[in-house]
Amino acid sequence: MxxxxxxxxxxxxxxxxxxxxxxxxxxxxxLMAQILHQRHRDTRVTFGxxxxxxxxxxxxxxxxxxxxxxxxHIRSLRLTRGETTWLYGNMFYGxxxxxxxxxxxxxxxxxxxxxxxxxxxxxLKLTFEGSWAETTMWEVPALAVxxxxxxxxxxxxxxxxxxxxxxxxxxxRVWEKIERLRRLDGLRIADxxxxxxxxxLWQDWxxxxxxxxxxxxxxxxxxxxxxxxxxxxxxGTNAHELPMVYAALADTDxxxxxxxxxVLADWQKHYxxxxxxxxxxxxxxxxxxxNAPDWIAKWTGVRIDSxxxxxxxxxxxxxxxxxxxxxxxxxxxxxxxxxxxxIERLHVHFNGRVRLGFGWGTLLTxxxxxxxxxxxxxxxxxxxxxxxANGRPAVKLSxxxxxxMGPPDEVARYRRVFGSSPGIVQQPLV
Amino acid sequence: MxxxxxxxxxxxxxxxxxxxxxxxxxxxxxLMAQILHQRHRDTRVTFGxxxxxxxxxxxxxxxxxxxxxxxxHIRSLRLTRGETTWLYGNMFYGxxxxxxxxxxxxxxxxxxxxxxxxxxxxxLKLTFEGSWAETTMWEVPALAVxxxxxxxxxxxxxxxxxxxxxxxxxxxRVWEKIERLRRLDGLRIADxxxxxxxxxLWQDWxxxxxxxxxxxxxxxxxxxxxxxxxxxxxxGTNAHELPMVYAALADTDxxxxxxxxxVLADWQKHYxxxxxxxxxxxxxxxxxxxNAPDWIAKWTGVRIDSxxxxxxxxxxxxxxxxxxxxxxxxxxxxxxxxxxxxIERLHVHFNGRVRLGFGWGTLLTxxxxxxxxxxxxxxxxxxxxxxxANGRPAVKLSxxxxxxMGPPDEVARYRRVFGSSPGIVQQPLV
Numbered sequence: 016m017x018x019x020x021x022x023x024x025x026x027x028x029x030x031x032x033x034x035x036x037x038x039x040x041x042x043x044x045x046l047m048a049q050i051l052h053q054r055h056r057d058t059r060v061t062f063g064x065x066x067x068x069x070x071x072x073x074x075x076x077x078x079x080x081x082x083x084x085x086x087x088h089i090r091s092l093r094l095t096r097g098e099t100t101w102l103y104g105n106m107f108y109g110x111x112x113x114x115x116x117x118x119x120x121x122x123x124x125x126x127x128x129x130x131x132x133x134x135x136x137x138x139l140k141l142t143f144e145g146s147w148a149e150t151t152m153w154e155v156p157a158l159a160v161x162x163x164x165x166x167x168x169x170x171x172x173x174x175x176x177x178x179x180x181x182x183x184x185x186x187x188r189v190w191e192k193i194e195r196l197r198r199l200d201g202l203r204i205a206d207x208x209x210x211x212x213x214x215x216l217w218q219d220w221x222x223x224x225x226x227x228x229x230x231x232x233x234x235x236x237x238x239x240x241x242x243x244x245x246x247x248x249x250x251g252t253n254a255h256e257l258p259m260v261y262a263a264l265a266d267t268d269x270x271x272x273x274x275x276x277x278v279l280a281d282w283q284k285h286y287x288x289x290x291x292x293x294x295x296x297x298x299x300x301x302x303x304x305x306n307a308p309d310w311i312a313k314w315t316g317v318r319i320d321s322x323x324x325x326x327x328x329x330x331x332x333x334x335x336x337x338x339x340x341x342x343x344x345x346x347x348x349x350x351x352x353x354x355x356x357x358i359e360r361l362h363v364h365f366n367g368r369v370r371l372g373f374g375w376g377t378l379l380t381x382x383x384x385x386x387x388x389x390x391x392x393x394x395x396x397x398x399x400x401x402x403x404a405n406g407r408p409a410v411k412l413s414x415x416x417x418x419x420m421g422p423p424d425e426v427a428r429y430r431r432v433f434g435s436s437p438g439i440v441q442q443p444l445v
Numbered sequence: 446m447x448x449x450x451x452x453x454x455x456x457x458x459x460x461x462x463x464x465x466x467x468x469x470x471x472x473x474x475x476l477m478a479q480i481l482h483q484r485h486r487d488t489r490v491t492f493g494x495x496x497x498x499x500x501x502x503x504x505x506x507x508x509x510x511x512x513x514x515x516x517x518h519i520r521s522l523r524l525t526r527g528e529t530t531w532l533y534g535n536m537f538y539g540x541x542x543x544x545x546x547x548x549x550x551x552x553x554x555x556x557x558x559x560x561x562x563x564x565x566x567x568x569l570k571l572t573f574e575g576s577w578a579e580t581t582m583w584e585v586p587a588l589a590v591x592x593x594x595x596x597x598x599x600x601x602x603x604x605x606x607x608x609x610x611x612x613x614x615x616x617x618r619v620w621e622k623i624e625r626l627r628r629l630d631g632l633r634i635a636d637x638x639x640x641x642x643x644x645x646l647w648q649d650w651x652x653x654x655x656x657x658x659x660x661x662x663x664x665x666x667x668x669x670x671x672x673x674x675x676x677x678x679x680x681g682t683n684a685h686e687l688p689m690v691y692a693a694l695a696d697t698d699x700x701x702x703x704x705x706x707x708v709l710a711d712w713q714k715h716y717x718x719x720x721x722x723x724x725x726x727x728x729x730x731x732x733x734x735x736n737a738p739d740w741i742a743k744w745t746g747v748r749i750d751s752x753x754x755x756x757x758x759x760x761x762x763x764x765x766x767x768x769x770x771x772x773x774x775x776x777x778x779x780x781x782x783x784x785x786x787x788i789e790r791l792h793v794h795f796n797g798r799v800r801l802g803f804g805w806g807t808l809l810t811x812x813x814x815x816x817x818x819x820x821x822x823x824x825x826x827x828x829x830x831x832x833x834a835n836g837r838p839a840v841k842l843s844x845x846x847x848x849x850m851g852p853p854d855e856v857a858r859y860r861r862v863f864g865s866s867p868g869i870v871q872q873p874l875v
Binding site: 016017019020021022023024025026027028031167170171172173174175178179181182183214216217219220223 | 446447449450451452453454455456457458461597600601602603604605608609611612613644646647649650653
């Protein structure tokens, strides 16, 4: 018998909100925001959406009214009581009270700041301005909203059976990948797929499939809300925005050269253990390690997010050895556009020599490739990056020239200061 | 686990169509259309919505874009194969092949003709023009769409629990009425509530409740689609539009005076038995019976749709006796704004003296009185009536002056011809 009340309720929705919680974001945002709130209250930044997949005409595919409705909904969100309880009471990375009462109180009062939306030809121009701690919170929900609106636009005209089969196929695909992962002894893998997920419910499904399919090999999810609801670990450490803003604010070339290390010096005042993970590639990983002070070699591990992962990890192992460290005690987190074959290859190559963790993103939570005609659900490469800090442009070089960003003269200056070559050029898949 | 495909499908609806089938209409429309198609192909008519409840500002409450979308959807409907099969194969009023192959073929090709929508102040002006057989098909779906859009507008902002309790209360109310009906020995009652139903699903629920609660005392429903789906009788006979159009087309006062009888003379060439039900009140019931030719007294029964039902039925019983008929073999169908107390009163008064049938309409399928703040779901009196035929105005006098319609000079002429007084004035509840 049809449940009339439920049906009326469902069909009376003004919008179907994509992001329904302040915590529907990546855990590293909270770790970073705690530092930004404590140390960088006067830093004002601009974040902006960058669609690296220029062939995807986002402004034509996504209705701007619907996008505004979603962003406005996000601006209406506030931390709930249960979410506050989780931040205070939950154990994160083996530790309770990861977040100070002062930070949680700030987050309780937090509201997403204003956004600026316009179109440039076929592309959306969506930017956010404000204090660093507030503005950074937009990154993940802004991306999740754009990608899910895109998914919805592509699926809007599909029939009931077409949709059922679409999701059946996508589920089969995820499950087949999980079955392959089960064959990897000692695997440790986490979901990093919030930002470019097909949709919230789909990410939630993928996490539940990983929980059932992988058992303890599944480390947890970067998504705080799903970690809370599914009672798994919330995982993640830090991002490029930290060195990018520190670098933008450096007054001299000398200060610029030490900016990436200043980030880590600040970070280790707050976090230890498995949270001390170096993200070395912002201005070229090789230069980073070559010039790094010795104390950095004592950090727990490295996240490899661009470039040739195997070659880079081998060079890092050699670097640890030169600095007197035991690589077998060290941790690599691989997180660059991983799919199942990459995970298998990296696991086979490094397992037993170092500790390994995989941060599996878009190709976990948004692999609908070739499942609709015209491949309309192929994931695309979109990011939300810091563009400027206190009016100064932010720059990224990366180990992949396709991921570089910033004004050309600034990019040139950074290359000179960091002794960085443009490196390889890989069109980022996702 | 959330069924993602179903959820995506549900939330990707462009509109939630209110009328989804050509057969989501009252059975009498088909009986009438068959005659119109065969006998009145050259008659062109205009139908129009009349909101007798002027205090309801329909144009302010109902979004015109949503209304157009619903009406456009209705114009896209066509008879389905299973519906055709039902028309050919089902037994109606004890008879198979009620509908000729020629008529069913016409209905297979039928599309709802164009509509004209504008606003007059707070009120909607919605009219339909075309051949009589086609245009008459708009009456029921047009009303059902307006009433359900109204219900949706009132419930649009209600919460999940509020809605659940609203429907729980409305269900309890219907069920309590059914429990009272069960105490009436020999009751025979049908659902006549399509046109002013709260919503399609709600009417469907009410019919199912009647099936379970009343067993064989439930005669069936006027709604063809629900009769088909729930495998119950489709019921109904004829409406005021027949004498109204016959009268409008009469060239002389003499022809006007016989028009109501001409309707029945044509009708009995097509239908017999329980389909020979007189609807006498179009130009005053008393005058109708006084001047009726003897053969009309042989008809099976009378439907009483306005005025004082008990007094009128008593006068009709006396009339039958004067014409040598046995009232105990005759059938009354009561259908004027019935609620449970009216049904009880009429049943107690007449049961055993005549055959009885109740056509229970709006207060079966739309009794949400006092269930929302401000009584916003109180049913209102809206009809869709023939306004003109071949350019001549259509007139109705009724036994209730509040239901009279037509240009004043024509109303005066009709009163003179039919010797009809204005009768009682009852604000129609529904």
